[in-house]
Amino acid sequence: MKSCLVVDDSRVVRKVARRILEELQFSCAEAEDGRQAMEYCARTMPDAILLDWNMPVMTGIEFLRRLRKMTGGGEPKVVFCTTENDLAHIQEALSAGANEYIMKPFDSDIIQTKFAQVGLL
Amino acid sequence: MRVEDFDLFSTLVKQRSGLVLTKDKAYLLESRLMPVARKWQMKGLDELAQAMRGRRDEAMARDITEAMTTNESSFFRDQKPFDLFRQLVLPSLTEARAAKRSLRVWSAACSSGQEAYSLAMLLAEEGPKLAGWKFDIVGTDISAEMVERARAGLYTQFEVQRGLPITLLVKHFKQSGDKWQLSPQLRQMASFREFNLLGDLSGLGQFDVVFCRNVLIYFDQPTKARVLDQIARLMPADGVLFLGGAETVLGITDRFKPMDGQRGLYVINKPASAAAGLKKAAG
Ligand SMILES: C[S@@+](CC[C@H](N)C(=O)[O-])C[C@H]1O[C@@H](n2cnc3c(N)ncnc32)[C@H](O)[C@@H]1O
Numbered sequence: 308m309k310s311c312l313v314v315d316d317s318r319v320v321r322k323v324a325r326r327i328l329e330e331l332q333f334s335c336a337e338a339e340d341g342r343q344a345m346e347y348c349a350r351t352m353p354d355a356i357l358l359d360w361n362m363p364v365m366t367g368i369e370f371l372r373r374l375r376k377m378t379g380g381g382e383p384k385v386v387f388c389t390t391e392n393d394l395a396h397i398q399e400a401l402s403a404g405a406n407e408y409i410m411k412p413f414d415s416d417i418i419q420t421k422f423a424q425v426g427l428l
Numbered sequence: 429m430r431v432e433d434f435d436l437f438s439t440l441v442k443q444r445s446g447l448v449l450t451k452d453k454a455y456l457l458e459s460r461l462m463p464v465a466r467k468w469q470m471k472g473l474d475e476l477a478q479a480m481r482g483r484r485d486e487a488m489a490r491d492i493t494e495a496m497t498t499n500e501s502s503f504f505r506d507q508k509p510f511d512l513f514r515q516l517v518l519p520s521l522t523e524a525r526a527a528k529r530s531l532r533v534w535s536a537a538c539s540s541g542q543e544a545y546s547l548a549m550l551l552a553e554e555g556p557k558l559a560g561w562k563f564d565i566v567g568t569d570i571s572a573e574m575v576e577r578a579r580a581g582l583y584t585q586f587e588v589q590r591g592l593p594i595t596l597l598v599k600h601f602k603q604s605g606d607k608w609q610l611s612p613q614l615r616q617m618a619s620f621r622e623f624n625l626l627g628d629l630s631g632l633g634q635f636d637v638v639f640c641r642n643v644l645i646y647f648d649q650p651t652k653a654r655v656l657d658q659i660a661r662l663m664p665a666d667g668v669l670f671l672g673g674a675e676t677v678l679g680i681t682d683r684f685k686p687m688d689g690q691r692g693l694y695v696i697n698k699p700a701s702a703a704a705g706l707k708k709a710a711g
Pocket of ligand 1: 445499500536538570574624641643672
């Protein structure tokens with residue numbers, strides 16, 4: 308079973324994403340901000356990370372930049388999932404090492420095809 | 429809805445588009461035709477049916493038919509056919525057409541254009557390998573509204589997230605308000621026109637590759653057979669046909685046969701030599 312860390316400051320979004328991902332046979336863990344996600348990844352690197360952009364304490368993009376410098380931090384497939392929906396943000400995410408990008412609102416179809424495209428399914 | 433009215437509408441739609449509406453689809457007919465009735469300032473479907481029984485208004489008949497079509501599509505739909513196109517069909521056909529350096533591809537029943545544009549993006553990704561080649565991608569659909577949407581190449585945030593990898597979005601699309609528009613260079617690779625598959629297809633010219641996906645499922649057996657036979661006439665002996673995941677030629681026509689081990693991909697049945705060439709490329 309593949310693992311996915313869901314990073315979002317909204318409990319509702321985490322719950323919805325978790326339900327979709329579990330249906331796709333992922334085991335899920337949750338983090339409320341970039342810092343918590345860092346701590347989690349320092350202990351166990353997940354196969355996938357679904358990542359919000361705007362969060363208190365540490366933003367998603369900051370987390371991603373730090374993740375890619377960690378040992379083993381190049382491994383997880385990172386899929387942004389955010390309300391930031393302009394080209395500039397998407398480009399910034401890709402150059403920071405994101406593998407895919409979802410613009411909210413999302414549904415299970417979108418998560419499924421995006422995860423398939425980066426080879427997680 | 430009255431039985432006579434259901435019969436009237438379903439006969440009209442079948443005659444014009446091939447779409448078969450069984451009795452259990454009465455609810456669908458009602459929900460799709462109510463907006464048409466309203467558009468024509470009518471109170472309900474009985475009034476609409478009444479109007480169609482009288483002097484038949486072409487624009488009204490057209491609205492009814494278009495309202496009943498399902499236009500669902502997405503970029504790189506089902507993915508697999510596009511992989512096959514890139515890995516198998518393209519290498520073998522570019523070899524076969526090396527002297528002519530041109531290929532014609534048809535997206536029959538193109539809906540809002542995602543299939544045609546997926547092919548355009550795929551070809552653009554091939555880059556220098558295909559320099560000097562001329563690709564003519566033609567998309568046709570019975571629905572004027574869909575053809576117009578396809579030409580505009582303008583998609584909602586939801587549509588560009590279904591099947592389209594983010595790198596291709598960044599590379600080929602520009603944001604336009606809350607929508608995304610494909611670049612003029614890519615749009616130029618495809619042309620779109622209104623066309624009914626039940627009509628005479630011979631005017632469309634010859635196509636090396638035909639994508640006819642997720643439209644035959646709505647037709648009855650004789651209509652499927654007629655359309656497939658006509659499509660075969662537009663194709664050279666080494667042409668290939670892609671059908672949708674729930675469609676087949678088996679038991680319908682012997683003009684095509686499935687390509688061994690490649691789901692959704694069909695080749696002209698005779699002469700057998702053309703299929704052999706493709707298989708060699710596959711091996
Ligand atoms: C479900 S869409 C398929 C779109 C695309 N080929 C795909 O697979 O994603 C079916 C399309 O067929 C069109 N259509 C239905 N009957 C047709 C006919 N007789 N001639 C041409 N197009 C037709 C509809 O307007 C609709 O856009």
